[in-house]
Amino acid sequence: MTEPKILVFDIFGTVVDWHRSIVREVLARHPQVDADAFALAWRAGYQPAMETVRSGGRGWVKLDTLHREILDRILPRFGLDHLDDTQRHALNLVWHRLDPWxxxxxxxxxxxxxxxICSLSNGNLGLLTDMAKRAGLPWDCVLGAEVFRTYKPDPRVYRGAAEVFDVEPAKVMMVAAHQDDLAAARACGLQTAYIERPMEFGAARPKDVSPDSANTVHARDLMHLADLLGCA
Structure with a gap:
């Protein structure tokens, strides 16, 4: 393989454990709620909400706003429709406080x-910066869909990352725990590294983390990726 110059990272599920983090916070705030089901329901609204932007059905809306809209929709299902705006806002900010793997x-x-190393997430810049500050994520640069005004897997996000650093797409490696994200990056000429995160959706729902030969690299985790790429 040609050695990449830039590594760009998916965040939710790849670098941070969104499921466990949300379960922990929901249990602390609302112990009567099925926190596992709540976390999964919140995440299930993620792709449909972004598709409304990708398809042109609405103008650009940052992920914090989409997360809040999804939250407002699912609260009645869990008996939490009584939460006021301040409480909803505080809960919505859990996405800024996700724990790293x-x-x-x-x-x-x-x-x-x-x-x-750089984030390349659908998260907005404020979210990603707060997360990095809290979790100690040592990015050289924070990039997100907000920079490109569209959401992955729109090709403009992957190509835009290469353009930001003024390199050919082949000098950029997309690192993610999601094969669809990597396939979209490959279609734009990026190298790809798959990271196994079998517990992304919780211990009761292990993911299939089988290798895909189309990826440049397959790693168990980020320490293993560092080994494979010859880092000290």
Missing amino acids: PDSVRGLTRLKSRFT
């Missing part, structure tokens, strides 16, 4: 020693 900070730090 145990290997993430150390793995990113090793990868940073050899490559430029």
